[in-house]
Amino acid sequence: MERPYAMLRRLIAPTLLLAVLIFSASAHTQSAPPKSATPPQSGPQAGPEAGKDRQAAPAATAPVDYDGWGKPIPSVAKNQKPAPAPRHDISGTWDPANGPDDGGQFLGAKALPVDGKPGHEPAYTPLGLEAYLRTKPSNGARMVSPGETNDPELLCDPQGFPREDLFQLRTTQVVQAPGKIYMLYEFDRVWRVIWTDGRELPKDPEPRWYGYSVGKWVDDYTLVVETSGTDDRTWVDHAGRPHTADLRVEETFHRVDHDHLEWTVKIDDPKMYTKPWLAMDKFPMRLLPPDMDVREMICSRAEFDEYDKLIGNPASDPPGDKGR
Amino acid sequence: MLNRLTCPRLILAVLVFSSFAHPQSAPPRSGTPPQSGTQKDQKTIPAAPAPLVHDGWGRAITPPAKGQKLAPAPRHDISGTWEPANGPLDGGGFLGAKAMPEDGKPEHQLPFTPLGLETYKGTKPTIGPRMVLPADTNDPVAICDPQGMPREDLFQLRTTQIVQTPSKVMILYQFDQIWRVIWTDGRELPGDAEPRWFGYSVGKWVDDYTLVVETSGMDERTWLDLVGRPHSGDLRVEERFHRVDRDDLEWTVKIDDPKMYTKPWLALDKFPMKLQPPDFDVREMICSPSEAEQYNKLIATPVSDPSPNPSSNKDSR
Numbered sequence: 001m002e003r004p005y006a007m008l009r010r011l012i013a014p015t016l017l018l019a020v021l022i023f024s025a026s027a028h029t030q031s032a033p034p035k036s037a038t039p040p041q042s043g044p045q046a047g048p049e050a051g052k053d054r055q056a057a058p059a060a061t062a063p064v065d066y067d068g069w070g071k072p073i074p075s076v077a078k079n080q081k082p083a084p085a086p087r088h089d090i091s092g093t094w095d096p097a098n099g100p101d102d103g104g105q106f107l108g109a110k111a112l113p114v115d116g117k118p119g120h121e122p123a124y125t126p127l128g129l130e131a132y133l134r135t136k137p138s139n140g141a142r143m144v145s146p147g148e149t150n151d152p153e154l155l156c157d158p159q160g161f162p163r164e165d166l167f168q169l170r171t172t173q174v175v176q177a178p179g180k181i182y183m184l185y186e187f188d189r190v191w192r193v194i195w196t197d198g199r200e201l202p203k204d205p206e207p208r209w210y211g212y213s214v215g216k217w218v219d220d221y222t223l224v225v226e227t228s229g230t231d232d233r234t235w236v237d238h239a240g241r242p243h244t245a246d247l248r249v250e251e252t253f254h255r256v257d258h259d260h261l262e263w264t265v266k267i268d269d270p271k272m273y274t275k276p277w278l279a280m281d282k283f284p285m286r287l288l289p290p291d292m293d294v295r296e297m298i299c300s301r302a303e304f305d306e307y308d309k310l311i312g313n314p315a316s317d318p319p320g321d322k323g324r
Numbered sequence: 325m326l327n328r329l330t331c332p333r334l335i336l337a338v339l340v341f342s343s344f345a346h347p348q349s350a351p352p353r354s355g356t357p358p359q360s361g362t363q364k365d366q367k368t369i370p371a372a373p374a375p376l377v378h379d380g381w382g383r384a385i386t387p388p389a390k391g392q393k394l395a396p397a398p399r400h401d402i403s404g405t406w407e408p409a410n411g412p413l414d415g416g417g418f419l420g421a422k423a424m425p426e427d428g429k430p431e432h433q434l435p436f437t438p439l440g441l442e443t444y445k446g447t448k449p450t451i452g453p454r455m456v457l458p459a460d461t462n463d464p465v466a467i468c469d470p471q472g473m474p475r476e477d478l479f480q481l482r483t484t485q486i487v488q489t490p491s492k493v494m495i496l497y498q499f500d501q502i503w504r505v506i507w508t509d510g511r512e513l514p515g516d517a518e519p520r521w522f523g524y525s526v527g528k529w530v531d532d533y534t535l536v537v538e539t540s541g542m543d544e545r546t547w548l549d550l551v552g553r554p555h556s557g558d559l560r561v562e563e564r565f566h567r568v569d570r571d572d573l574e575w576t577v578k579i580d581d582p583k584m585y586t587k588p589w590l591a592l593d594k595f596p597m598k599l600q601p602p603d604f605d606v607r608e609m610i611c612s613p614s615e616a617e618q619y620n621k622l623i624a625t626p627v628s629d630p631s632p633n634p635s636s637n638k639d640s641r
Contacts, residue, residue, distance in 0.1 A: 069507075069514055069524070156468055158501075158610045175487050175494065177403075179602055182487060184494065184503045189522070190610075191485075191496045191503040195381075197603055202382055208608040210501070212381070233614075290491055291509055296520040301467045301613050302545070 028168070028187070030297045065100055067171075068293035073100075076286060083258035087220045090253045091176045093292050094261055096169065097284035103169030106139045108239025109265075109279035110166070114140045128242060128272030135240025142240065151240070152233060156299035159188060160209035160234035161227055162249045165265050166279050167238040171294045181215060181223070186294050194225050205229035207245045221255040236267060237279065244271045259287040377412065380605035395570035399532045402565045403488045405604045406573055406597035408481065414595075415481030419452055420551035421577075421591035422478070426452045440554060440584035447552025454551070459620065463552065464545060468611035472521035472546035473539055474561045476502060477577050478591050479550045483606045493527060493535070498606050506537050517541035519557055537563040548579065548591065556583040571599040 065073045073095070096102035107113035112120050124132060136142070138149040146154075153159050159167060170186035179197035184190075194215040201212055211230035218224050227249040236243050252264040262282040267273065377385045408414035419425035424432050436444060448456040450463055458466075465471055471479060482498040491509035496502075506527040513524055523542035527535050539561040548555050564576040574594040579585065 068520075069511070070517075152614060155613050157612050157614050173494075175489065177487060177602070182485075182494075182496065184496075189503055190501045192501075193605065195603075195605070199381070199603075205382070208380075209610055210608065290489070291507075291511075293505065293507070293524075296522065298470045298521055300469050300521075302464060302469050 028297050028299050030295050066295075068295040071292070073288065073292060082256075082260065085221045085255040085257050088217050088223075089176065090181070090223055090255055090261060091174050092261075093288040093290060093294070094172045094174060094285035095288050095292075097260065097286040100170060103283065105167050105169065106238055108140065108166075108237040108241060109267075110283055111278045111281040114142070114239040116141065122241065122267070122277040123274040125270075125272055125274055128269075131242035131272060132240060135235060135242065137235075137238060137240040140239050151235065151238075153235070153238075153299075154304065156301045156304065158190070158209040158234070161192065161211045161213075161230050162247075162251075162265055162267070162279065163234055163237055164188075164190065164192070164210070165251070165263070166236065168297070169283070170297070171288070171292070172285070173294065184294075187297050189296065189298050194223075196223075201226060201228045207231040209234065211249070223253040225251040225253070227251070241267075242272055243267070243269050246271055254282070261285040261287070380607040383603075383605070385600070385604065394572075397533050397567040397569050400529050400535075401488065402493070402535055402567055402573060403486050404573075405600040405602060405606070406484045406486065407600050407604075409572065409596035409598040412482060417479040417481065417550055420478070420549040420553060421579075422595060423577075423590045423593040426454075426551040428453065434553065434589060435586040437582075437584055437586055440581075443554035443584065444552065447547060447554060449547075449550060449552040452551040458623075463547065463550075465547070465550075465611070466616065468613045468616060470502070470521040470546070471500065473504070473523045473525075473542050474563075474577055474579070474591065475546055475549055476500075476504070476522070477563070477575070478548060480609070481595070482609065483600070483604070484597065485606065496606075499609050501608060501610050506535075508535075513538060513540045519543040521546065523561070533567040535565040537561075537565070539563070554584055555579070555581050558583050566594070573597040573599070 064075075067073055076097070103110070105113070107115055112122060114120065122128075134150075136144045136148060136150045138144070138146060138151050138154055143149075153163070153167070164185055164187065168187040172186065173182075173184040175182045175184070179195065181194040181196055183192045183194065185192070190210070192210050192213065194213040196215045196217075198216075199214060201214055205212055205228070207229050209231050211227045213225055213227040215223050215225035228247070230243065230245065230247050230249070232243060232245045232247075234243070235241065236247075247267065247269040250266040250268065252262075252266075254262040254264070256262055262284055263280055264278065264282055265280040266276050267279050268276040379385055415422070419427055424434060426432065434440075434444075446462075448454070448460055448462045450456070450458060450461045450466060465475075465479070476497055476499065480499040484498065485496040487494045487496065491507065493506040493508055495504045495506065497504070502522070504522050504525065506525040508527045508529075510528075511526060513526055517524055517540070519541050521543050523539045525537050525539040527537035530536050540559070542555065542557070542559050542561070544555060544557045544559075546555070547553065559579070559581040562578040562580065564574075564578075566574040566576070568574055574596055575592055576590065576594055577592040578588050579591050580588040
């Protein structure tokens with residue numbers, strides 16, 4: 001069954017651009033930062049960072065990204081000696097190290113995107129491939145028009161796990177408490193708990209969108225998390241990779257140094273894939289100052305329906321008598 | 325005629341609404357109540373056993389022992405896993421904001437401005453005296469749009485986890501699995517903010533045990549509560565979290581929107597929450613539009629069908 005892949009490769013580039021533009025504008029409008037927070041021209045501003053911003057005179061201004069409160073997000077400091085990693089601690093406000101969109105993953109899982117390159121498809125079982133070909137994603141090589149997609153996430157169904165890691169991974173707050181770790185995601189503003197109190201995964205759980213997660217420290221700087229019991233209605237990623245309720249996900253969080261975290265996600269679903277595969281491979285995150293407010297990004301069905309009416313459905317209509 | 329239909333419809337609406345679009349995840353089967361009880365259970369013989377409630381991991385939730393001496397409240401600390409003290413449905417808000425339910429009583433009449441009353445009349449809730457048939461509602465939550473603030477406090481307030489760091493308090497709600505941040509680092513609310521569903525919140529401790537939170541910048545597309553009370557973009561919400569003692573928290577929500585209401589009013593008034601053991605896993609309760617559509621297709625739309633014999637053109641039984 002290599003034909004489909006060959007054909008798909010030809011469609012990638014033009015459709016990719018279109019899809020990225022359409023999708024990011026529709027159902028998940030990211031809240032704009034408050035107007036009051038445009039870079040201060042004059043006047044006092046709380047915080048020790050203000051003076052530094054004014055003194056540096058950028059030659060070619062790098063685009064500044066703002067947090068949810070309208071504060072500029074500091075860019076990566078260069079040539080700084082990294083401070084040592086704290087022990088058993090992955091807490092903090094983390095941003096994709098290579099830019100806020102680096103975790104977008106519109107072509108599917110970061111480590112295995114559907115880009116036509118060899119080795120970028122997981123080893124499907126026959127059942128797995130069948131399930132994959134049934135998905136009709138809104139982006140990438142196999143994309144369909146907005147009116148035809150069956151991507152549950154576009155209709156504002158919960159992304160669930162592990163897709164929450166594998167599509168639009170953005171500013172992520174991690175908070176540790178005794179016995180558990182909370183992950184607070186930007187996309188859809190959902191939280192997830194990883195139990196570190198030594199409990200086992202439930203034996204025969206009723207599936208839930210975000211599954212059940214337990215974690216343990218395997219050394220001073222590495223937390224390994226196991227997740228099971230995920231609802232099989234979700235897609236693994238934005239490219240429509242499938243999974244069953246038997247899916248097991250292993251995440252590895254490795255605190256490299258004080259300001260850097262590497263996030264790895266491994267997919268293990270023998271019904272769909274003949275062997276486990278890495279969906280994210282040491283995806284780098286950098287630590288933001290603790291006062292960064294995360295922008296709001298929540299799926300709204302009403303906004304999506306509005307978009308569909310004005311743009312999506314007309315775009316899906318066959319060419320003909322539209323009089324354009 | 326509507327009055328005659330209210331009672332059965334109300335029950336139906338409560339059941340279908342809460343169970344369809346937001347099915348609460350069932351606990352894992354491995355957590356079914358153990359057959360052999362603890363020593364205490366074996367000694368006392370309950371007349372009618374209280375129904376065992378399970379957390380998200382399938383573990384039975386032990387009700388708090390009675391007659392326990394109250395432990396003192398920690399200072400500047402509202403963290404923990406909190407459950408409505410009077411039972412899991414006590415924060416349901418099925419008749420609207422708990423402190424001002426839409427029950428026809430004169431003391432529960434809201435002080436609407438003319439604009440407020442007009443906007444209110446435009447909402448078509450799925451429940452209460454003004455309820456419409458399911459297919460006719462314009463409740464944004466019925467299609468899983470975000471509840472936003474303050475409705476997240478005023479409808480289906482359930483097990484709520486609160487986590488504190490030096491500069492912020494995070495509230496993790498069960499309903500829709502949404503988190504919210506309250507900044508306690510002294511910053512001010514943003515002056516001219518683009519509205520967001522959950523607004524912008526800042527909080528400060530007014531004494532050792534009371535956190536007062538101000539929220540502004542809330543998107544006016546949301547309703548305040550299930551029965552469709554309105555708000556404008558100028559709404560300011562003040563919440564008070566009062567740590568009564570180690571195991572008890574009181575949650576108060578005040579609505580202040582001069583465009584819609586001539587004076588502020590309390591939507592929640594010292595709503596009591598009880599501290600749970602820290603190993604309590606919260607059950608999942610997330611709105612799914614595709615499930616809501618299924619429900620509409622199978623139940624809501626047929627129920628709303630105005631034709632006198634809805635089954636006449638379908639298969640005869």
